[in-house]
Amino acid sequence: xxxxxxxxxxxxxxxxxxxxxxxxxxxxxxxxxxxxxxxxxxxxxxxxxxxxxxxxxxxxxxxxxxxxxxxxxxxxxxxxxxxxxxxxxxxxxxxxxxxxxxxxxxxxxxxxxxxxxxxxxxxxxxxxxxxxxxxxxxxxxxxxxxxxxxxxxxxxxxxxxxxxxxxxxxxxxxxxxxxxxxxxxxxxxxx
Numbered sequence: 001x002x003x004x005x006x007x008x009x010x011x012x013x014x015x016x017x018x019x020x021x022x023x024x025x026x027x028x029x030x031x032x033x034x035x036x037x038x039x040x041x042x043x044x045x046x047x048x049x050x051x052x053x054x055x056x057x058x059x060x061x062x063x064x065x066x067x068x069x070x071x072x073x074x075x076x077x078x079x080x081x082x083x084x085x086x087x088x089x090x091x092x093x094x095x096x097x098x099x100x101x102x103x104x105x106x107x108x109x110x111x112x113x114x115x116x117x118x119x120x121x122x123x124x125x126x127x128x129x130x131x132x133x134x135x136x137x138x139x140x141x142x143x144x145x146x147x148x149x150x151x152x153x154x155x156x157x158x159x160x161x162x163x164x165x166x167x168x169x170x171x172x173x174x175x176x177x178x179x180x181x182x183x184x185x186x187x188x189x190x191x
Contacts, residue, residue, distance in 0.1 A: 003027075005050045005104050008076055013123045022114060027104040038095040038103070039081045045091055047107050048080035054101020055165060059094050059173075069173040071139070072098075072159060072166070078128065079103065098166055148177045149185050 002010075005027060009015050030049070032038055038056065039045050056079050058070040070093065073079050081091035085108050115121040142151055152175055156163070163171070172182040 004052045004076070008050065009120075009124055012127050013120050015120055016118065019114075019118050019120055022117065023106075026106050026110045026114065028106070030103050030105050032097040032101045032103060034097055034100050036097050038079055038097065039091050039093070041092060041094050042090045043081075044088055045081040045085040045108070047105050048078055048082070048085065048111070049103035049105045051075050051077055051079060052102045052104060054103070055098040055162075056101065057096050057098055057170065057174075059096060060092065061094065067173055069170055071135075072162060072174065074159070082132075098170070143176055148175060148181060149188070151175045151177075152182070152185050 003020075003024060005023070006015065006020050009023075027050075032054070038049065041061065051073065053075055055075075056073040058073065058079075060068045060070065062068070073095075079095050081093060081095065083089075084091040111121075115125070142154060146154070152171075155171065155175060168182060169179045172179045175182065177185075
């Protein structure tokens with residue numbers, strides 16, 4: 001059976017067998033239980049992970065303890081405090097497991113060495129970063145320009161399975177509205 005990370009990479013770029021073997025030696029399987037953090041605010045990230053199974057959220061917590069959900073990350077995606085990792089600065093966000101999850105960790109230093117060895121890894125990184133940048137740009141635009149119900153409609157299209165997997169207050173946080181506002185929107189749509 002082909003490793004899930006290898007399958008994912010091969011859908012994006014050509015991956016020589018020699019590079020498959022190298023990266024498989026670097027991947028460390030880890031179980032993260034629901035409620036645990038993969039990265040905490042203030043921690044200097046030295047790793048990132050590929051999600052085989054599970055669900056995570058990126059969140060910020062202000063000085064009053066209010067949580068702000070930046071994004072949800074599902075299977076076959078990466079979790080990383082990327083800007084903090086590449087600058088070796090403390091992360092400003094948390095990455096929390098919303099379900100019991102299984103990931104494959106890779107250290108940032110190992111990744112840097114791997115990238116030096118073959119151009120496929122830089123090609124892969126460009127594709128992943130372009131996708132992440134596009135997603136971030138669209139999300140920022142939506143938060144600034146769209147009404148709450150429009151953002152909720154987009155959420156349901158982008159994450160069709162999440163309504164049954166996460167609590168409603170997390171969806172409201174992601175949409176930038178209160179749980180009461182989300183209930184009103186859902187009631188309006190139900191009628």
